[in-house]
Amino acid sequence: MHNYDVKQEVTDKYSLRGRVFNKIREDILSGKYREHEELKEVAIGEELGVSRTPVREAFRQLELEGLIQIVPNKGAYVTGITAKDVEDIYRIRSLLEGLCAKWATEYITQEQLEELEENVYLADFHAAKGHLDQMADLDNRFHHILYEACNSKQLARLLIDFHEYVLRVRKKTLSSGGRGRISNDEHRQIMEAIKAKDADRAEALAHEHMINAYDNMVKNGLYHIYPSYGEDGPADGKG
Amino acid sequence: MHNYDVKQEVTDKYSLRGRVFNKIREDILSGKYREHEELKEVAIGEELGVSRTPVREAFRQLELEGLIQIVPNKGAYVTGITAKDVEDIYRIRSLLEGLCAKWATEYITQEQLEELEENVYLADFHAAKGHLDQMADLDNRFHHILYEACNSKQLARLLIDFHEYVLRVRKKTLSSGGRGRISNDEHRQIMEAIKAKDADRAEALAHEHMINAYDNMVKNGLYHIYPSYGEDGPADGKG
DNA sequence: CGTAGTATGATTGTATACAATTATACCTAA
DNA sequence: TTAGGTATAATTGTATACAATCATACTACG
Numbered sequence: 001m002h003n004y005d006v007k008q009e010v011t012d013k014y015s016l017r018g019r020v021f022n023k024i025r026e027d028i029l030s031g032k033y034r035e036h037e038e039l040k041e042v043a044i045g046e047e048l049g050v051s052r053t054p055v056r057e058a059f060r061q062l063e064l065e066g067l068i069q070i071v072p073n074k075g076a077y078v079t080g081i082t083a084k085d086v087e088d089i090y091r092i093r094s095l096l097e098g099l100c101a102k103w104a105t106e107y108i109t110q111e112q113l114e115e116l117e118e119n120v121y122l123a124d125f126h127a128a129k130g131h132l133d134q135m136a137d138l139d140n141r142f143h144h145i146l147y148e149a150c151n152s153k154q155l156a157r158l159l160i161d162f163h164e165y166v167l168r169v170r171k172k173t174l175s176s177g178g179r180g181r182i183s184n185d186e187h188r189q190i191m192e193a194i195k196a197k198d199a200d201r202a203e204a205l206a207h208e209h210m211i212n213a214y215d216n217m218v219k220n221g222l223y224h225i226y227p228s229y230g231e232d233g234p235a236d237g238k239g
Numbered sequence: 240m241h242n243y244d245v246k247q248e249v250t251d252k253y254s255l256r257g258r259v260f261n262k263i264r265e266d267i268l269s270g271k272y273r274e275h276e277e278l279k280e281v282a283i284g285e286e287l288g289v290s291r292t293p294v295r296e297a298f299r300q301l302e303l304e305g306l307i308q309i310v311p312n313k314g315a316y317v318t319g320i321t322a323k324d325v326e327d328i329y330r331i332r333s334l335l336e337g338l339c340a341k342w343a344t345e346y347i348t349q350e351q352l353e354e355l356e357e358n359v360y361l362a363d364f365h366a367a368k369g370h371l372d373q374m375a376d377l378d379n380r381f382h383h384i385l386y387e388a389c390n391s392k393q394l395a396r397l398l399i400d401f402h403e404y405v406l407r408v409r410k411k412t413l414s415s416g417g418r419g420r421i422s423n424d425e426h427r428q429i430m431e432a433i434k435a436k437d438a439d440r441a442e443a444l445a446h447e448h449m450i451n452a453y454d455n456m457v458k459n460g461l462y463h464i465y466p467s468y469g470e471d472g473p474a475d476g477k478g
Numbered sequence: 479c480g481t482a483g484t485a486t487g488a489t490t491g492t493a494t495a496c497a498a499t500t501a502t503a504c505c506t507a508a
Numbered sequence: 509t510t511a512g513g514t515a516t517a518a519t520t521g522t523a524t525a526c527a528a529t530c531a532t533a534c535t536a537c538g
Contacts, residue, residue: 015311016522017299040489051523053292056490060256060296064303066396072254073490073529088393095334154327157305158397255492280520290493295520312499312520 016050021058023048028067028078029168035225039068039076066165081225086169087214093162094210097143100150100159101190101206105199107151116145116191123184135180142187146206169223179216186212255289260297262287267306267317268407274464278307278315305404322464325408326453332401333449336382339389339398340429340445344438346390355384355430362423374419381426385445408462418455425451 024044027033039059041052048055059076062068070076108116119142126134143163147156186209193202217223263283266272278298280291287294298315301307309315347355358381365373382402386395425448432441456462 042489052490053522053524057296057299060299061303064300074531075489084391085393088391092335092338092394092397095338096331099331099334152323152327154324155331158331279518281518291520292492292494313501314519 016054017057020044020048020050020054021061024058024062025065025067028062029164033078035078035080037078039078041076065161067168081169083225086166086223086225087218089162089166090210090214093159093166094207094214096155096159096162097146097210098203098207100146100152100155101194102199102203103152103155104146104149105194105197105202108149108194112145112149113191113195116142116194119145120184120188120191123180123187127181127184132180135184139183139187146190169225170217179220183209183213255293256296259283259287259289259293260300263297263301264304264306267301268403272317274317274319276317278317280315304400306407320408320464325405325462325464326457328401328405329449329453332398332405333446333453335394335398335401336385336449337442337446339385339391339394340433341438341442342391342394343385343388344433344436344441347388347433351384351388352430352434355381355433358384359423359427359430362419362426366420366423371419374423378422378426385429408464409456418459422448422452 024033024039033039041055041059045052045055059068059070063070063076067079068076069079119138123135123138123142126138140163143159147159150156186205190202190205190209193199193205263272263278272278280294280298284291284294298307298309302309302315306318307315308318358377362374362377362381365377379402382398386398389395425444429441429444429448432438432444
C-alpha cells in the first residue's frame with residue numbers, strides 16, 4: 001500500500017473514532033452536510049450508534065483537517081470554501097506537484113516507474129472507451145505513485161491532504177469533452193521526463209498539468225461552491 | 240492580531256482541552272518530551288489537574304499537527320523527526336515563502352508595508368546592539384506580516400504551521416555570528432522589491448532567504464534532531 | 479407595544495465508570 | 509534453563525453522568 005499514507009487504515013477501520021471520522025468526512029465531501037451546517041454530537045452519535053465521545057474526538061480531527069470549524073460552547077460547523085480558496089489551493093498545489101515530480105525523478109524505483117508507464121497506457125485504453133470511472137481511478141493512482149516516489153513523507157502528506165480537500169468542490173473533472181485524454185497525454189509527458197531523468201522538465205510539466213486541470217475546471221464550471229455569508233467581505237470571515 | 244491565525248486563542252485560553260494542547264505542544268517543542276517517548280493520558284491529566292477527556296482530545300489534535308503519533312490501543316508517541324524531514328520542510332517552505340511574497344506584492348496594504356519598513360529599520364538597530372531576543376521577535380513578525388499580506392488564508396495556514404513545526408529543531412538560528420544582520424539585509428531587499436511592486440523579484444528573494452536560513456542552520460549545526468531536557472527554548476519566543 | 483430580565487431547554491465541556499486491549503510477570507513443562 | 513502460556517496489571521477505547529454555557533421564549537414592567 002502507500003508508505004506515506006498518514007491516515008492509519010487500521011485505526012480508521014477498527015476504532016469507532018476512525019469510523020466516525022471517515023463517515024462525517026465522506027458526508028461533508030459528498031455534500032450531505034452543506035456549508036455552515038451545524039453538526040450536533042448527539043445526533044451524529046445516534047445516527048451512527050455510538051456515544052458522544054468518539055464523535056467529539058472525530059470533530060477535533062475534522063477541525064484540524066479544515067473541514068469543520070468548532071466554536072467553543074456553541075457547536076461544530078462545516079467550513080465554508082470560497083472560490084478564492086479553491087484557486088489558492090490549486091496554485092499552491094501546482095507548485096508542490098512540480099516539486100514532487102522533480103524529487104520523484106531522482107528517487108523513483110524501477111517498479112514505480114513501470115507502474116507509471118502501465119498507468120498511462122491503461123488510461124489511454126479507457127479514454128478511448130470512455131470509461132470515466134476507471135479514468136478517475138487511474139488519475140488518482142498516477143499522482144499517488146508520484147507522491148510515494150518523491151521519497152518525502154512531508155511533501156506526500158501535504159499533497160494527499162490537498163488532493164482530498166479539493167474533492168469537496170470537484171465534480172467529474174475528467175468527464176468533460178477531451179480533458180481526460182489531454183490529461184493523460186500530460187501524464188505521459190511527465191512520465192517520459194521522469195524516465196529520461198530530466199527533473200526540471202518533469203517539474204515544469206507537473207506544474208503545468210495542475211494549472212491546466214484548474215483552468216479546465218473553472219472554464220467548464222466543473223466545480224461548485226456554496227455561496228457563503230462573508231465571501232465578498234474582507235478575509236476576516238471567521239467568528 | 241493575525242487575521243489568519245487558525246489557532247483560536249479564545250479556545251486555547253478558556254478550555255481545558257486548549258490549555259492541555261498548548262502545554263503538551265510546548266513541552267514537545269521545548270524538548271521536555273523526547274522523540275519516541277510515550278505520553279500517557281492519566282499521567283498528563285494528573286500533572287495538569289484534569290481528567291483524561293481533554294487530554295485525549297488534545298492528543299487527537301497533536302496527532303494531526305504531526306507532533307505525536309497515536310497507535311490504536313497502545314499509546315501516543317512523540318513523532319520522530321529526521322534530518323531529511325527538516326530539509327524537506329525547508330525546501331517546501333522556501334517555495335511557499337516565495338509564493339507568499341509574490342502574492343503579498345499584489346495585495347499588501349499601505350499600513351502593512353509601513354510596518355514592514357519599520358520592522359527592517361528596527362531590526363537594524365537591534366542587530367547593531369546585539370539584542371538577540373528582539374531580533375528573533377522582529378524576524379517572526381516580518382514573516383507574519385507577509386503571511387497576512389498575501390491575502391490567502393490557505394497559504395498563511397500552511398506557512399504558520401511550517402514555521403511552528405520547525406521550532407522543534409531550531410536553536411538560536413539568528414544568534415550565530417552575522418546571520419542576524421545578513422538575514423535582515425535579505426528582509427530589506429524583499430521589502431524593497433514588494434514596495435517596488437516587483438513580484439517576481441520578491442518571490443525569488445524570499446525563496447533564497449529561506450534557503451539561506453536553512454543552509455546557515457545546517458552549516459553551523461544550529462538545529463538538533465533529538466531535543467534534550469532542559470535545553471534552551473527556541474529563540475523565536477512567541478507570546 | 480416594546481424591551482429587558484429571567485427561566486427553561488438544548489448543547490457542549492468535563493469527569494468518571496466500565497469494557498476491551500495490550501503489556502508484564504510468574505508459573506509450568508520440556 | 510528456556511519456551512510457552514496464563515493470570516494480573518496497566519493502558520486505551522467507549523459510554524454515561526454531571527456541570528457549564530448558550531439559545532430561546534416567555535413574562536413583567538415601562
